[in-house]
Amino acid sequence: MEGVDHLAFERNKAQFDVDEMKIVWAGSREDFELSDRISRLVASDPVFRKDDRAALGRKELFKNTLRKAAHAWKRVIELRLSGEFSALEPEAYKLRAFVDQPAFTDLHWGMFVPAIQGQGTDEQQQKWLPLAYRMQIIGCYAQTELGHGSNVQGLETTATFDPKTDEFVIHSPTLTSSKWWPGGLGKVSTHAVVYARLIIDGQDYGVHGFIVQLRSLDDHLPLPGITIGDIGMKFGNAAYNTMDNGVLTFDHVRIPRNQMLMRVSQVTREGKYVHSNVPRQLVYGTMVYVRQKIVADASVALSRAVCIATRYSAVRRQFGSHNGGLETQVIDYKTQQSRLFPLLASAYAFRFVGEWLLWLYTDVTERLKAKDFSTLPEAHACTAGLKSLTTTATADGIEECRKLCGGHGYLCSSGLPELFAVYVPACTYEGDNIVLLLQVARHLVKTVSQLSTGNKPVGTTAYMARLEQLLQYHSDVKKAEDWLKPNVVLEAFEARAARMCVACAQNLSKFSNPEEGFQELAADLVEAAVAHCQLIVVSNVYALSLLHKHLGDFISTGCIDPKQGSLANEQLRNLYSQVRPNAVALVDAYNYTDHYLGSILGRYDGNVYPKLYEEAWKDPLNDSIVPDGFKEYIQPLLKQQLRNARL
Ligand SMILES: CCCCCCCCCCCCCCCCCCCCC/C=C/C(=O)SCCNC(=O)CCNC(=O)[C@H](O)C(C)(C)COP(=O)(O)OP(=O)(O)OC[C@H]1O[C@@H](n2cnc3c(N)ncnc32)[C@H](O)[C@@H]1OP(=O)(O)O
Numbered sequence: 001m002e003g004v005d006h007l008a009f010e011r012n013k014a015q016f017d018v019d020e021m022k023i024v025w026a027g028s029r030e031d032f033e034l035s036d037r038i039s040r041l042v043a044s045d046p047v048f049r050k051d052d053r054a055a056l057g058r059k060e061l062f063k064n065t066l067r068k069a070a071h072a073w074k075r076v077i078e079l080r081l082s083g084e085f086s087a088l089e090p091e092a093y094k095l096r097a098f099v100d101q102p103a104f105t106d107l108h109w110g111m112f113v114p115a116i117q118g119q120g121t122d123e124q125q126q127k128w129l130p131l132a133y134r135m136q137i138i139g140c141y142a143q144t145e146l147g148h149g150s151n152v153q154g155l156e157t158t159a160t161f162d163p164k165t166d167e168f169v170i171h172s173p174t175l176t177s178s179k180w181w182p183g184g185l186g187k188v189s190t191h192a193v194v195y196a197r198l199i200i201d202g203q204d205y206g207v208h209g210f211i212v213q214l215r216s217l218d219d220h221l222p223l224p225g226i227t228i229g230d231i232g233m234k235f236g237n238a239a240y241n242t243m244d245n246g247v248l249t250f251d252h253v254r255i256p257r258n259q260m261l262m263r264v265s266q267v268t269r270e271g272k273y274v275h276s277n278v279p280r281q282l283v284y285g286t287m288v289y290v291r292q293k294i295v296a297d298a299s300v301a302l303s304r305a306v307c308i309a310t311r312y313s314a315v316r317r318q319f320g321s322h323n324g325g326l327e328t329q330v331i332d333y334k335t336q337q338s339r340l341f342p343l344l345a346s347a348y349a350f351r352f353v354g355e356w357l358l359w360l361y362t363d364v365t366e367r368l369k370a371k372d373f374s375t376l377p378e379a380h381a382c383t384a385g386l387k388s389l390t391t392t393a394t395a396d397g398i399e400e401c402r403k404l405c406g407g408h409g410y411l412c413s414s415g416l417p418e419l420f421a422v423y424v425p426a427c428t429y430e431g432d433n434i435v436l437l438l439q440v441a442r443h444l445v446k447t448v449s450q451l452s453t454g455n456k457p458v459g460t461t462a463y464m465a466r467l468e469q470l471l472q473y474h475s476d477v478k479k480a481e482d483w484l485k486p487n488v489v490l491e492a493f494e495a496r497a498a499r500m501c502v503a504c505a506q507n508l509s510k511f512s513n514p515e516e517g518f519q520e521l522a523a524d525l526v527e528a529a530v531a532h533c534q535l536i537v538v539s540n541v542y543a544l545s546l547l548h549k550h551l552g553d554f555i556s557t558g559c560i561d562p563k564q565g566s567l568a569n570e571q572l573r574n575l576y577s578q579v580r581p582n583a584v585a586l587v588d589a590y591n592y593t594d595h596y597l598g599s600i601l602g603r604y605d606g607n608v609y610p611k612l613y614e615e616a617w618k619d620p621l622n623d624s625i626v627p628d629g630f631k632e633y634i635q636p637l638l639k640q641q642l643r644n645a646r647l
């Protein structure tokens with residue numbers, strides 16, 4: 001039977017309304033219609049074709065990215081998705097998503113503009129934002145240096161105030177202070193928000209943001225004192241190599257005083273440092289914003305991989321043929337289901353968690369405007385923790401989907417190698433995932449230690465208020481179906497997280513130097529932070545597979561016993577059987593076009609084999625029957641063998 005028939009048959013098995021689910025996935029009917037319209041618009045535009053990307057060299061690839069970005073911007077203007085004095089419309093973000101090629105525009109719109117919006121004064125915003133909104137200047141976010149990324153307080157670039165000229169002198173005092181990594185910096189950006197140590201009259205006031213012009217707006221050459229370039233090829237072939245991650249050094253570059261971003265703190269004409277009545281952590285605000293975006297994006301990347309692996313698993317058959325009948329679809333193997341279906345569930349779970357985090361972020365932003373900073377620590381912990389949890393799970397999930405597709409998953413035409421290569425740096429950028437989990441752990445330990453002082457835990461740590469009860473808890477699950485009750489799962493996750501946090505806090509208290517204790521117990525603290533972040537996911541959606549995966553934690557903390565663990569596993573198997581007939585329909589609900597998926601294995605029509613065969617012949621190696629180099633390198637070998645044979 002051809003693949004085409006397999007998927008039609010699968011779609012008929014669905015036990016729910018796929019069109020309704022498309023709307024659930026999109027968020028609303030309006031969002032669905034928007035995504036559907038923009039994805040088709042991109043798919044039908046030849047400039048946005050991407051099937052040729054894997055074969056392009058770096059220079060061609062980069063030029064191709066510039067072309068796409070320019071064309072995308074033209075469409076944004078034509079479709080009026082950007083106003084002269086306002087940020088982009090949601091359609092523009094969709095357009096970027098479906099074009100599916102990282103570019104300098106991500107950093108311009110995703111970090112440069114938000115940094116000015118969040119850290120610039122009203123005057124600074126009025127001056128810079130209209131230019132940035134019209135893309136008359138192109139900006140990037142230059143924070144990381146060759147020597148320091150995670151340790152922001154360790155940055156070395158200096159911005160020294162010169163009271164004689166009312167300027168800052170931006171300087172790179174060491175090799176390790178070279179800015180290193182900023183996307184869009186290498187070849188495109190005309191401006192950057194540069195993070196540097198503020199020095200006034202010999203005193204160091206720590207890291208602050210400054211708007212610095214890097215290149216001439218006429219001929220694009222670097223301005224005097226500025227050395228700038230690309231840092232070189234990165235992991236994967238096309239993948240993130242469409243981006244010009246850059247290196248930048250300053251040799252005493254002067255900028256006017258009013259180009260320091262001064263919402264959080266100011267430097268007066270007289271060189272006086274004034275700190276507003278706001279937490280200094282607001283300087284980190286852009287990172288919080290982007291971490292929230294990264295969480296929202298995790299479900300997109302994971303769902304793409306899952307869509308490919310699910311459709312292909314329904315098309316692929318191996319073993320089990322009796323009397324010349326059909327072989328078994330690999331999706332029917334229980335091992336395939338136990339690897340694939342939790343990822344399918346995770347993609348949905350991350351979708352809902354992303355929505356919840358957007359709500360939390362919006363709420364915090366509103367409070368900040370009203371000068372209420374009380375929820376900032378919670379927002380930092382949630383964005384950092386969920387960024388870490390979802391990107392780790394998504395990167396691992398994409399790789400698992402590649403394996404689920406067997407050998408063909410390793411072909412670029414499966415779409416999975418490039419998806420993995422482009423996604424995996426999300427575990428590092430915007431905060432290394434372990435470093436971020438340690439931030440969550442600090443927040444949790446602080447919460448536990450403040451319980452004795454009567455401080456009531458709020459937000460996602462509110463469950464800690466029931467600490468006594470959670471420390472007494474033992475699951476009362478008696479049969480497999482009991483694990484279907486959301487409250488039963490939730491309580492087990494709460495008790496596990498609470499016990500792991502309390503154990504860490506107790507062990508920490510044995511150290512006379514808390515910082516030394518924190519370093520020594522870091523691995524346990526990371527585990528406790530993971531348990532807490534998983535609880536956040538579970539409290540937004542139901543997730544039994546996580547319990548099974550981390551059974552060791554639940555049993556060792558005494559929340560459940562081994563028998564209850566086996567019952568969870570039994571229930572999980574029941575759930576896999578229920579998901580099985582709906583699997584293809586559940587991934588159809590993502591409504592991805594074949595252009596966006598970019599995968600022969602994940603084609604909507606399931607017509608995998610003929611298309612794989614056709615695609616192989618398009619490889620440049622097949623342009624000639626006898627390869628280049630035959631005469632120089634193969635023929636002499638063959639002749640050599642002949643001579644040996646004659647001897
Ligand atoms: C071709 C197509 C074209 C289409 C065009 C059309 C239109 C285009 C539209 C495009 C739209 C695109 C949108 C895309 C989105 C963006 C994509 C982004 C891509 C990503 C690129 C990557 C960028 C980067 O990586 S930038 C660099 C990031 N760097 C980091 O993350 C560094 C990590 N380190 C830290 O964050 C900190 O230093 C940290 C957290 C480790 C703390 O270190 P510390 O030294 O211990 O901390 P300290 O400074 O002393 O402070 C401690 C104190 O502060 C609290 N804290 C820390 N961080 C925060 C925070 N962020 N917010 C609030 N509070 C914070 C911490 O809890 C401590 O508190 P206390 O305990 O109370 O003291």
Ligand SMILES: Cc1cc2nc3c(=O)[nH]c(=O)nc-3n(C[C@H](O)[C@H](O)[C@H](O)COP(=O)(O)OP(=O)(O)OC[C@H]3O[C@@H](n4cnc5c(N)ncnc54)[C@H](O)[C@@H]3O)c2cc1C
Pocket residue numbers: 107141142143144147148149150151180181182183240245425428429430431432433434435438522
């Ligand atoms: C593709 C890509 C794009 C990027 N884009 C930008 C950009 O646009 N702008 C920008 O400014 N930056 C950018 N970055 C830089 C990025 O933000 C940093 O690489 C990231 O924050 C990690 O910092 P690091 O490289 O210093 O890692 P390191 O901190 O050196 O990490 C190395 C190892 O040390 C461990 N480690 C570090 N500190 C601790 C600790 N306290 N406790 C335990 N373990 C620790 C980490 O877990 C990791 O295993 C980008 C990076 C990448 C890969």
